[in-house]
Amino acid sequence: MSRRILLRGGSVLDVDSGAARPADVVLEGDRIVDVGIGLDGDEAIDCAGGLVLPGLIDCHTHVCITQTRRDPFGLPRSVRPLSAVPVLRTLLRLGVTTVRDAWGADAGVRMAVEKGWIDGPQILLSLRQVGTTGAIGDLWAPRTGPLDFFDDPSLPDPIFDGPDGARAVVRRMVRAGADWIKATATGSMAIGTGVHDIELTADEMTALVDEAQRRGGRKVMVHAHGARAAELAARSGAGSIEHGTFLDETAVRAMAESGTWYVPTLSVTQSDPEHAPEGAAEAHRKSMRLAIDAGVRIAMGTDNPVRPHTEVLWELRHLADAGLGDAGALRAATIEAARLLGLADDRGEIAVGKRADLLVLAGDAVDCASIEERLQRVFHNGVEVAR
Known part of the structure; x- marks a missing residue:
C-alpha cells in the first residue's frame, strides 16, 4: 500500500x-x-x-527545437528528440508538470516520459504546425525546392491546400499520435513577414476544426498574430488562439462569443521588449487588455525556446503585469490551462x-x-x- x-x-x-x-x-x-x-x-x-x-501547465512550448533552431540542417536526426531530455528536466524542476508541445516533439518523446525513461512533465502533442502552401511551416528555397529539416515518419507532412487537404492533414497527424492540431493562420514575427496575412481560407479552417472534432473530439490551436486571422479561427470554432499579438475589439469579441481561448505567449515580446519588432510589445499588452475586457478565457503558454526554457516562470509575471494580477496569472497557469486542455477533472x-x-x-x-x-x-x- x-x-x-x-x-x-x-x-x-x-x-x-x-x-x-x-x-x-x-x-x-x-x-x-x-x-x-x-x-x-x-x-x-x-x-x-x-x-x-x-503544478503549472505550459500550453504552448517546444521541447525539441532548442538545438534545431540553432542549426536546422547540420545535425543528426536523433538530436531533435534527445535534446528534449534536459529541457523536460528543467521544466519539471521549475514546477511545470504538464505541457502542450506546439510542434517538434513526436510520440516517442511522450512515450519516454510516460514510461519513466526520462523525467519530465506530461506531454500533449501537436507534432507539426500544419499550414497551406507558402505558410511558415512550408520550408522552401529557390535552388533546392522543399527543405524539411523535420523530415521524419513520426512527424508527417504538414502542408495542405483546400478543405479536402485540410481533412487529410488532420488524419495524418492523428495517425502519428497528435493530441491537438496546430495550424498556422498568419506569418511569423520570428521570420518577420506576414503577421497580418491570412494564410488559409474559411473553408480550410472549418475543415480542420471539423475533422479534428471527428477524430476523438480533438481541437485546433491556431498560430495567429493578426486580428483578422484570429477572428477567422474563432468563428470557425478553433480551440485556442496562440500569440494574438495584434488583436482588436472585433477579434476578441469573436473569441469570447465562440468560447475560443487565448494563449498570449507574452514572453515573446515582453521579456526583451527592446528587441521585439517595433510596436509589438505595446500591441501585445493592448491585446491582453482587450481580451480581458471582452471576457476571453486566458491560459498560460510561453512559446519557448523563443526565450530559454529556464525562463518559463517569467510568463507568470508578464500575465500578472498585463492585467491578470498575480492570482489571475496563477489561475491561467493552473485550472484555466487544465480547462483548455480538457484535463480539469484530473489536475x-x-x-x-x-x-x-x-x-x-x-x-x-x-x-x-x-x-x-x-x-x-x-x-x-x-x-x-x-x-
Whole structure:
C-alpha cells in the first residue's frame, strides 16, 4: 500500500478564488486524498509559513527545437528528440508538470516520459504546425525546392491546400499520435513577414476544426498574430488562439462569443521588449487588455525556446503585469490551462481526487515575481522531484 505523504502547516491556494487558506494536504500514490486541518500521514513534510500551489501547465512550448533552431540542417536526426531530455528536466524542476508541445516533439518523446525513461512533465502533442502552401511551416528555397529539416515518419507532412487537404492533414497527424492540431493562420514575427496575412481560407479552417472534432473530439490551436486571422479561427470554432499579438475589439469579441481561448505567449515580446519588432510589445499588452475586457478565457503558454526554457516562470509575471494580477496569472497557469486542455477533472487545483502535482513555496504571498526564488519542493504524480 502506498505511503501517505502529509504536507503540513502551509497555506493552500484556491486558484479559482485567488485566496490562500491554512490547510494540510495528504498525497497517496499519484493523487491528493485529503485537504484540511489537523490531518495525518506516514511521512510529514513541514510547510509552515509556506504556500502550496497546483503544478503549472505550459500550453504552448517546444521541447525539441532548442538545438534545431540553432542549426536546422547540420545535425543528426536523433538530436531533435534527445535534446528534449534536459529541457523536460528543467521544466519539471521549475514546477511545470504538464505541457502542450506546439510542434517538434513526436510520440516517442511522450512515450519516454510516460514510461519513466526520462523525467519530465506530461506531454500533449501537436507534432507539426500544419499550414497551406507558402505558410511558415512550408520550408522552401529557390535552388533546392522543399527543405524539411523535420523530415521524419513520426512527424508527417504538414502542408495542405483546400478543405479536402485540410481533412487529410488532420488524419495524418492523428495517425502519428497528435493530441491537438496546430495550424498556422498568419506569418511569423520570428521570420518577420506576414503577421497580418491570412494564410488559409474559411473553408480550410472549418475543415480542420471539423475533422479534428471527428477524430476523438480533438481541437485546433491556431498560430495567429493578426486580428483578422484570429477572428477567422474563432468563428470557425478553433480551440485556442496562440500569440494574438495584434488583436482588436472585433477579434476578441469573436473569441469570447465562440468560447475560443487565448494563449498570449507574452514572453515573446515582453521579456526583451527592446528587441521585439517595433510596436509589438505595446500591441501585445493592448491585446491582453482587450481580451480581458471582452471576457476571453486566458491560459498560460510561453512559446519557448523563443526565450530559454529556464525562463518559463517569467510568463507568470508578464500575465500578472498585463492585467491578470498575480492570482489571475496563477489561475491561467493552473485550472484555466487544465480547462483548455480538457484535463480539469484530473489536475489544475488542489482538491481531493486530483493528480498530486504540487509546488511548495517559501512564504505565503501570492506573488508571481518571486516564485522561482521561493520554490522549495515540486511533486509530480505524487513523487517529489529532485531539485
